[in-house]
Amino acid sequence: MKKVSNYKIILKYLFIPGLILTFAGLVPLFITQTQSILYLSLVIVGGIFLFIWLVYLLVTGRSFWQKRSTQTGTNAFISILSLVVILGLINFIAVRYSPRIDLTENQLYTLSPETQEIVENIDKLTKVYVFDKEITPQDEDLLENYQRYNNNFKFELVDPDIKVGLTQQFNVQSLGDVYLEYEDKKQLVQTLIVFNQREPLSEIKLTNAIEKIKKDYIPNVYILQGHGEYSLEPSPEGSLSEATNSLESKGYEVKPLNLIENAGIPDDADVIIVASPKRELFDQEVAALKEYSEQGGNLFLLLDPNADAGLEPILQDWGIQLDNRIIIDGSGSGNVVGLGPTTPFITSYGNHPITEEFANSISFYPISRPVDTVEVENVQATSLLVTNEQMWAESNLESEEVIFDPEEDIPGPFDLGVALTRTININKETINNETKEDNKSEEDNQTEKNNSEKNNNTINDQSDLNKEETENNNNSEQTENNNQSNENNNTIDNQSDLNKEETENNNNSEQTEDNNQSEELENSNNSDSSGNNDTNENEKVENSSNSSNNDQNDNSEKENIESRLVIIGNSTFATDSLFNQQLNGDVFLNSVQWLSNQDEQPLSIRPKQAKDRRLNLSPLQANIITILSLAVFPLLGLIAAGITWWRRR
Known part of the structure; x- marks a missing residue:
């Protein structure tokens, strides 16, 4: 009988562990939204307990609900259930919308x-x-x-x-x-x-x-090809594939550039990289790069010793002087890692956004050359990679022992890499005109064809304007103008069919323009006010095609643009085998980032740092605190306790 009564007591209060287990599983399931086996097991076990308890209530009959203990238990159950629901809601709100109060002085844990x-x-x-x-x-x-x-x-x-x-x-x-x-x-x-x-x-x-x-604009980086430069694809001879992949992972679009095939520099080029050409560039290619730089373009030059790329016109404009002597590291750092004295290890960097975070870290450049600069108007140069006093530029590498010769060698420190900026004051109209002219071919026949088409379009436009003017004049004048325009068109067709030389086309076009201009002046004398307005428009067209562009350029808007250039006397550091070594890759990537104007932070957020509140104690003060805390204060406590005990005994 006692066992049966014990079972009844357990069944009677089985709802309590059932509720606890059920809520212990439901609350974390609802909050974390994670299908955990532990949480599901708790819910299942709690549900079984509640089901058994309900079956027990149905079996015991109505007398159970009429008992005073049942009513008291029901009230307690409702109270507990309400408390659990309230606590669950509070925890849910606290987790989902957790309030945070940052009590630190500098708001270290609060977003700006x-x-x-x-x-x-x-x-x-x-x-x-x-x-x-x-x-x-x-x-x-x-x-x-x-x-x-x-x-x-x-x-x-x-x-x-x-x-x-x-x-x-x-x-x-x-x-x-x-x-x-x-x-x-x-x-x-x-x-x-x-x-x-x-x-x-x-x-x-x-x-x-x-x-x-979030910005839609993607910077475009072009790497020059066609003169023995490093390939963008992996190659046993060395390539820039690692550098290309790293640029693409940073959000750049990297493309090869062949100036002969493209017949010019693309308009969307943010940076052009010239990585140590083995053969000299054509004059037209150098001129295109020079014009690109003069219009605000950004160049990244990696030029190895004894590699003549033919870029002297660009280097002279920027005040850059290259030396073919090889940099020797006399400190022996290269020997430690098996690279030899011709691999300078750089640990000194200039104060520039490219190298501002490098501190005393290492980057190295096998077989490199010095880079020097001279003062040029509107050009500002900043050192990037600086050698130390134990390095020099060696002129004689044929001798068995490499020894510094003060008469022929250059002593350190000197620059291995330089970043330059140039401010250009240029007309907006000039930029547009020069950009259009970039698309012309270098071949003479193609140039003549473009010039003839340009002359034809100009004359056709002028004949159309003449036609509008002559509508307000007499019929006889209208006939003469139409005949004249037909003669002009016939002249153009004859010129294009005969394929005359460029100089003959220009002379014929100038003669035709003079005839049209004299004809317009005669028409303007007989026309009304609307005819005068049309004549003024024609005069503007004539003035823009003749040699009176100086006055128009003076009145056009001007703006200051900045052109950037980074030059390093080595290209090997950016190849696949060395790109991920030390800071070599960072030098390359940071240079491209600065050249593409991506180094500017869109937000001015100051870094938050906890204030240093340490107390700087002298040795005497530290000893006093130690004696007071370990000897004096404990001894005073013992004395006070002893006196209290003595009085109460």
């Missing part, structure tokens, strides 16, 4: 107002991938902070060893890479592990990456 505005305006899914084994609580808290402001912002920790396909899709180069994905665009935000040291995820870099990737 600029970041909040940009994240709130994200209208499409933007996801951050952290390719690492683990993520620090600080970085996770920062990403969760972003996610609180917009549900379109997501982040994911990716183990490169597990999700190999996703890692290859993003072309991850090292552990700790953080990538941003927006629609079909991918962009490297930051590398968290640099030289075996972990850096925190930067709000500045992440916010600027979000702002940059």
